[in-house]
Amino acid sequence: MSSPWSAPAADGPVHGTVAVPGSKSVTNRALLLAALATDGVPRTVAGAARSRDTRLMVDGLAALGAGTAVREGRDGTVDVDLVPAHRLRAGRVDCGLAGTVMRFLPPAAALADGPVEFDGDPHARTRPMGGVLEGLRGLGVALEPADADRLPFTVLGRGGVRGGSVTVDASASSQFVSGLLLSGARYDDGVAVTSSTTVPSLPHVDMTVTMLRLAGVTVTSEDGPGASGATGGARWAVSPGPVTPDARFVVEPDLSGAAVYLAAAMITGGRVTVAGWPERRPAANPERHTQSRHDLPDLQPLAAVRRALEAFGAELTEGPDGLTVQGPERLRGVDVDLGEIGELTPTVTALAVVAGLAGESSRLRGVAHIRGHETDRLAALVAECAAIGAQVRETEDGLEVHPASGLTPTRPWGAYADHRMATAGALLGLVVPGLEIDDVGATSKTLPDFAADWSALVRGTMAVR
Numbered sequence: 521m522s523s524p525w526s527a528p529a530a531d532g533p534v535h536g537t538v539a540v541p542g543s544k545s546v547t548n549r550a551l552l553l554a555a556l557a558t559d560g561v562p563r564t565v566a567g568a569a570r571s572r573d574t575r576l577m578v579d580g581l582a583a584l585g586a587g588t589a590v591r592e593g594r595d596g597t598v599d600v601d602l603v604p605a606h607r608l609r610a611g612r613v614d615c616g617l618a619g620t621v622m623r624f625l626p627p628a629a630a631l632a633d634g635p636v637e638f639d640g641d642p643h644a645r646t647r648p649m650g651g652v653l654e655g656l657r658g659l660g661v662a663l664e665p666a667d668a669d670r671l672p673f674t675v676l677g678r679g680g681v682r683g684g685s686v687t688v689d690a691s692a693s694s695q696f697v698s699g700l701l702l703s704g705a706r707y708d709d710g711v712a713v714t715s716s717t718t719v720p721s722l723p724h725v726d727m728t729v730t731m732l733r734l735a736g737v738t739v740t741s742e743d744g745p746g747a748s749g750a751t752g753g754a755r756w757a758v759s760p761g762p763v764t765p766d767a768r769f770v771v772e773p774d775l776s777g778a779a780v781y782l783a784a785a786m787i788t789g790g791r792v793t794v795a796g797w798p799e800r801r802p803a804a805n806p807e808r809h810t811q812s813r814h815d816l817p818d819l820q821p822l823a824a825v826r827r828a829l830e831a832f833g834a835e836l837t838e839g840p841d842g843l844t845v846q847g848p849e850r851l852r853g854v855d856v857d858l859g860e861i862g863e864l865t866p867t868v869t870a871l872a873v874v875a876g877l878a879g880e881s882s883r884l885r886g887v888a889h890i891r892g893h894e895t896d897r898l899a900a901l902v903a904e905c906a907a908i909g910a911q912v913r914e915t916e917d918g919l920e921v922h923p924a925s926g927l928t929p930t931r932p933w934g935a936y937a938d939h940r941m942a943t944a945g946a947l948l949g950l951v952v953p954g955l956e957i958d959d960v961g962a963t964s965k966t967l968p969d970f971a972a973d974w975s976a977l978v979r980g981t982m983a984v985r
């Protein structure tokens with residue numbers, strides 16, 4: 521843990537342009553698909569975040585037999601060169617605290633020639649894994665212990681997977697579905713996954729489907745009986761066949777990281793632009809794929825993020841300079857369902873707490889599952905907000921934020937090893953002078969340069985790299 525970090529307070533509206541590293545979700549899917557490519561041709565994933573979650577995925581893929589080399593890229597990002605693993609090998613994977621590693625690599629490890637051991641950080645051992653492990657057992661994969669439902673466990677690879685149809689409870693994480701789909705084209709019969717329950721973060725499953733299609737894989741999806749497949753019964757099927765992602769895949773900036781910088785403008789009535797949006801979206805070669813990139817939906821859930829931020833009164837625009845937000849004079853209270861974008865809850869809570877200073881109440885719904893994120897985020901947000909005098913109450917599926925007359929730090933804001941708790945503390949530090957974050961180093965999970973970039977933006981000395 522790093523020593524406490526003094527979050528800079530804003531002495532006026534925050535204005536500036538920032539460069540945000542590549543999306544960890546897009547990066548880690550692109551890395552895995554490159555490693556699973558069936559033609560043996562090397563690939564490059566460019567613009568990846570130089571972050572802990574990227575590193576853990578690269579190291580995990582190397583442990584499974586992929587060739588990997590990491591080079592400095594543009595704007596503080598890295599470019600990763602990968603040589604696909606034709607045969608995956610036995611080994612050991614450290615998942616750290618990365619959901620994408622602990623949920624995406626066991627289905628790949630099932631293809632290995634021998635046992636692959638998985639473990640991670642102490643808190644990773646409490647994160648839900650049931651859906652993905654249940655799914656693997658249903659596809660004929662043996663695990664040790666046989667009834668494993670948490671880290672640590674071993675996947676007993678046998679050089680191939682039969683595959684087929686499984687029904688999983690993915691109420692705790694959309695990553696259970698994504699993980700099973702991502703390796704499915706390499707299973708003998710492919711894979712079909714039906715969800716028995718509501719799946720949170722559905723745009724992340726859409727991201728999986730889109731990226732598989734960009735890699736030449738045939739995927740079908742059917743909504744469940746409820747609206748937009750959000751209730752149980754949704755089904756995704758991946759056909760067995762070649763995996764052939766483009767030779768060079770360029771990762772777009774991380775939208776959830778970007779949202780923190782946009783929120784700085786919203787809290788202070790300023791204006792912030794996230795550069796490189798959307799120009800750095802992946803360019804597919806339309807001749808190789810049945811659909812061109814431009815016929816496919818956004819990889820990241822911009823529409824849902826836009827709705828959440830605009831509910832506070834902000835104005836978002838996309839232009840040649842990037843993604844820009846103009847903060848309102850005063851934040852409105854909101855009543856928002858964050859089920860599609862649960863990872864934004866700490867950021868949205870910070871915004872709601874600031875709206876509370878202007879007498880506004882807010883309700884954040886649809887995020888019961890974030891109790892299983894890097895930490896129990898609902899409990900952590902309630903505890904840390906209480907310590908500065910904010911009125912935040914936990915509900916069954918989210919938070920209520922009530923008006924508060926003033927905020928004062930009584931102790932350092934706790935990050936709980938969670939990047940998004942740390943950035944939520946930095947946001948509140950804009951209006952709570954003297955607020956310290958106990959472990960700003962937690963931001964290295966996705967935003968390795970956060971402390972320096974944030975200070976430069978708030979102090980008005982930010983230069984786009």
Ligand SMILES: O=C(O)C1=C[C@@H](OP(=O)(O)O)[C@@H](O)[C@H](O)C1
Nearest residue numbers: 545693694695720721724862863
């Ligand atoms: O697939 C992914 O890349 C992610 C899916 C979501 O997970 P949950 O469905 O567990 O919320 C999201 O919150 C996480 O940050 C990244």
Ligand SMILES: C=C(OP(=O)(O)O)C(=O)O
Nearest residue numbers: 617618619620863893894
């Ligand atoms: C939930 C998150 O991450 P993970 O991929 O580890 O689940 C997150 O980044 O907010």
